Amino acid sequence: MLKINNLQVKVDDAQIIKGLNLHVKPGEIHAIMGPNGSGKSTLSYTLGGRDGYDVTGGDILFEGTSILDLDPSERAVLGIFLGFQYPVEIPGVTTMTFLKTAVNAVRKGRGMEELDAVNFLKLVRQKAKELGIEEEMLKRSVNTGFSGGEKKRNEILQMSLLEPRMAILDETDSGLDIDALKVVANGVNDMRDPDHAIVVITHYQRLLDYIEPDFVHILSRGKIVRSGDKALAQELETDGYDSVIAKAA
């Protein structure tokens, strides 16, 4: 599904990603772990197609085709979803309006019929209920004045509504209490099936207690230095990044 070949990324003239390789097949959950400054967020923004994240070498293939020339909305239509570490506030735009605009933009891009107000409302109410989201939250401006937990639930709600093929979740666990963490993990686990892939980017092993990865990769200084199964995450928890990365070198 996703093939990253020898990826090199510059941000403000600094080389952040320096030859990264990753191969994600449908049905797999990959965890990318790394210390601060290793390039985790840069990787997720680059996959999303953000301005200012310049790919200076290598390629990103999604279902066999390079996505480097696609803008973020075109990637979203293809089925790439990025869960933000810091979901962005959009004052004055209700969450409901935002969700409806997004769902219909993606449906239109995928050649599907747009949902009318009634059907959309039905869909969003059902999904919100599953995620334990109060309807009152949907009437507030996007992420504005949301608690950390509400913001992350909102990300998972969007993921569930936009029906991506692949979700990249950037530090989705940060700032969550245990209940919110479980809600987020349930949302992710619901997506787990042979057709979908999930990339979880995280600093701590904690989230992986709830979302069991098939593969764990250690990112350091812009490269994946070690890969393994979930045992690698446990090793990290016990020994710490320095030791694990040192062993890889």
Add this chain to the structure above:
Amino acid sequence: MSKTLVQEQEQLSDEAREVMDTVDSAVGKAYKYGFSTDIEMEMAPKGLNEDIIRLISAKKEEPQWMLDWRLEAYKIWQEMEEPDWAKVKYPPIDYQEAYYYAAPKNMKEKPKSLDEVDPELLRTYEKLGIPLKEQEVLAGVAVDAVFDSVSVATTFKSKLEEVGVIFCSMSEAIKNHPDLVKKYLGSVVPQADNFFAALNSAVFTDGSFVYVPKGVRCPMELSTYFRINAQNTGQFERTLIIVEEGSYVSYLEGCTAPMRDEHQLHAAVVELVALDDAEIRYATVQNWYPGDENGKGGIYNFVTKRGACRGKRSKISWTQVETGSAVTWKYPSCILQGDYSVGEFYSVAITNNRQQADTGTKMIHIGKNTSSKIISKGISAGKSDNTYRGLVKILPGAQNARNFTQCDSMLIGDKCGAHTVPYITSKNPTAVIEHEATTSRISENQLFYAMQRGLSEEEALGLIVNGFCKQVLQILPMEFAVEAQKLVSISLEGSVG
């Protein structure tokens, strides 16, 4: 009384919000009102002199007092200098090069019913989205349609007459309600008020007249749709709204013009009078042709709008969505004379390409316990310049006056300008004046976030800017909120990427 009005207003805003919540962001293309209507016109000779003014007055079959008033204004105007203090630049206007009267030929006699209106004119308004047939118009909205220098139709007149509300063109009001016109015309904006107001007083051609008698809540939204069509022609409309004791009216005006390479002048005067416990809500959606991306063509919109809160506890609220015009010079104001009177100004001004806008308000506090509120949202894109200019003046007798001002500016791109010029004068120590101002660049974070969810760059921009303007857009009458929202998105097209 005023409490129920407030509650109803809140309720209306809630409904508007719901409508806005369900609407999708609009993506149109360019200026969609740029077509022109091919219709035989009767034009006065080019240029401006006493004879032209006599001719306009004669065309409208005006009484002598009206002609005298015009000629007096013309004398005053000739002595005046064009103001140059606004932050706008345009080449000198040759007032002798324009036409001051243009009317569809078959409008010599104002049609008595829509059946008599030229079908070409009806088609024009239909194309503009303003059907004039009563069974087709938005429920609950009466429309006065002004085409160049004349009013072509006013809908729902008889229904309004049933409750005593007069809604007609200014020309008709001069003929049929001379006492009201004599009493109030020029009482808020005198002939000598400023250069453009003096010019308007001399040559004004049509506009709307509204009179709401004592104790009547006007049962429908009133609106005027101004259309400039003829080439090289100025539009000088004059609107007068009088609301008697304890009455209420909500009024909306819309404006469009064809795309033409030369600039055209629009110099209007609007006067509002609110007596004891009266309330006037006046909204404008201004979408005159803004010129092309290089600043060629477009309307010069030099307008004087002022409301007098003469009565105790009276209230005047201005809402404007300004997206059109090459140059805008406009400061809808409130004279808060009556004790406990309230003035409000809600504004969204969007400039793109080479547009220039210098707009804001004046709140003059004279009476005791008067209060005013100013919410201004300026959005500049392209190579445009957008200035908020506002005056809050507290006179010595205005005990316990209150003002709150919030001015927010948003910049899109790095070649545009946003300026905030507040003037505050307080002659009474009990006054409380608050002023908040922010300037921000459109956030790349927000754009990326929305695009990652599938919105195109223009959809994302439209959504974010609409959110930025929401405080103002939600004040608009529900029927127009959706339209205004689309307009906000459309006027920013081509400003990113």
